[in-house]
Amino acid sequence: MSSPKVTVPALRARKAQGPKIAMVTAYDATMAKLLETGGADVLLVGDSLGMVVQGLPNTLPVTLDEMCYHGRAVSRAAVRAHVMGDLPFLSYQASPEQAVMAAGKLLKEGGCESVKLEGGRDFAEHVRRIVSASIPVMAHIGLTPQSVHAMGGFRVQGRGAEAAERLVEDAKILEQAGAFGLVLEGIPSDLGQRITESVSIPTVGIGAGPHCDGQVLVCYDFLGMYPDLRPRFVKRFAEVGDAIVEATRAYVAEVQGGAFPTDAHSFGSSPKLEPTGNRPVVGSLPPGYGPASGE
Numbered sequence: 620m621s622s623p624k625v626t627v628p629a630l631r632a633r634k635a636q637g638p639k640i641a642m643v644t645a646y647d648a649t650m651a652k653l654l655e656t657g658g659a660d661v662l663l664v665g666d667s668l669g670m671v672v673q674g675l676p677n678t679l680p681v682t683l684d685e686m687c688y689h690g691r692a693v694s695r696a697a698v699r700a701h702v703m704g705d706l707p708f709l710s711y712q713a714s715p716e717q718a719v720m721a722a723g724k725l726l727k728e729g730g731c732e733s734v735k736l737e738g739g740r741d742f743a744e745h746v747r748r749i750v751s752a753s754i755p756v757m758a759h760i761g762l763t764p765q766s767v768h769a770m771g772g773f774r775v776q777g778r779g780a781e782a783a784e785r786l787v788e789d790a791k792i793l794e795q796a797g798a799f800g801l802v803l804e805g806i807p808s809d810l811g812q813r814i815t816e817s818v819s820i821p822t823v824g825i826g827a828g829p830h831c832d833g834q835v836l837v838c839y840d841f842l843g844m845y846p847d848l849r850p851r852f853v854k855r856f857a858e859v860g861d862a863i864v865e866a867t868r869a870y871v872a873e874v875q876g877g878a879f880p881t882d883a884h885s886f887g888s889s890p891k892l893e894p895t896g897n898r899p900v901v902g903s904l905p906p907g908y909g910p911a912s913g914e
Contacts, residue, residue, distance in 0.1 A: 621699065623699070624701075625701040627755045630701065634820065634832050639833045639834070640821060641661075641833065641834065642660060642703075642823055642833060642835035643662065643835065643836060644663045644664070644668075644838050645659075645662040645664060645838060646671075647689065649696070651700075652697075655697055655698065655700045659700050661700060661703055662697055662701070662702050663735065664686060664689050664702065664703065664729070664731060665735075666705040666765075671839045678707070678708065678764045678765060683721055685707075687728040689729075690702065690728075690729030691728070701733065702731050702732050702733075703734065704725040704734050704735070706721055706725065706735065711736060712742075714745075715745045715747075715749075718742075718745040718748060719749055719754075722734045722752070726754060732755070733756065734749065735758075737763040738758075738760070738763060739760050739785070739789030739792070740793070742793075743795070746798050747796040750796070757798060757801065757823075758793040758800070759801070759804065760786055761777060761804040761805050762776050776805055776806055777806040777807060777810045778807060783807075783810050794819065794820050799820055799821075800820050800822070800823060801818065801820060801821070803822050803827035804824075804827060805825070805826045806828075807828070810827075812831075815830055825852060826850065826851070826852030840853045843856075843857050843858040843859050
């Protein structure tokens with residue numbers, strides 16, 4: 620029997636009932652299916668794709684159309700997992716009206732089931748208006764990558780009593796605005812615990828300690844596919860990058876040495892030709908190869 624679909628009410632219920640929410644990023648259908656099969660609760664179509672897929676230094680150039688493109692790919696593959704999409708830089712900041720339209724596009728054209736929005740109290744009205752349009756919102760505070768220049772880089776936030784207090788208040792304000800959950804990124808562990816205990820909605824941490832109601836990681840990070848960056852908060856659960864390199868080396872060696880392909884990877888004799896033309900007879904093609912299979 621298949622597991623039930625992960626919905627927004629189900630995610631909210633995890634706050635009290637458990638288990639903790641396991642969220643991972645996904646950017647394409649193949650990876651989405653693998654991550655869902657592995658049990659991921661939420662597939663976040665993150666604007667982090669700008670860095671790990673597009674090779675950019677930060678997330679700022681990512682467009683709403685690009686988010687919709689990747690959202691469609693992920694949503695086609697996801698059956699059980701909840702699909703959430705990031706609102707990218709300058710797709711929502713200008714006004715609550717712009718925010719509603721951008722969020723709606725992520726659902727209508729991107730196949731997402733909820734949206735994530737970076738920023739604290741300054742965006743409470745944006746959250747309120749999006750939620751009023753029946754679009755679920757997960758807010759994101761702490762280290763917000765779209766504010767990388769204002770923060771002076773990817774730096775831990777909430778250090779010091781005043782900064783910590785402001786984040787606690789931001790969390791409460793966003794909850795009151797209607798956010799169904801909070802991503803807490805790059806903050807001290809004790810602050811992550813304090814915020815989690817201060818709100819009635821689930822918190823999902825990334826570099827925010829073990830006391831959150833769930834965790835999120837970039838899939839390429841925990842799979843060991845991004846060797847040049849090793850954030851402190853990432854645990855590498857596999858070294859898939861090394862496996863890909865080794866498999867590619869083996870493939871290249873066999874191709875260059877003539878060991879691949881063998882007869883086992885080749886088709887047999889040529890198909891018979893029709894007497895009056897050169898079009899092959901469909902029935903004589905090898906199984907799984909021909910017009911019926913898309914060739």
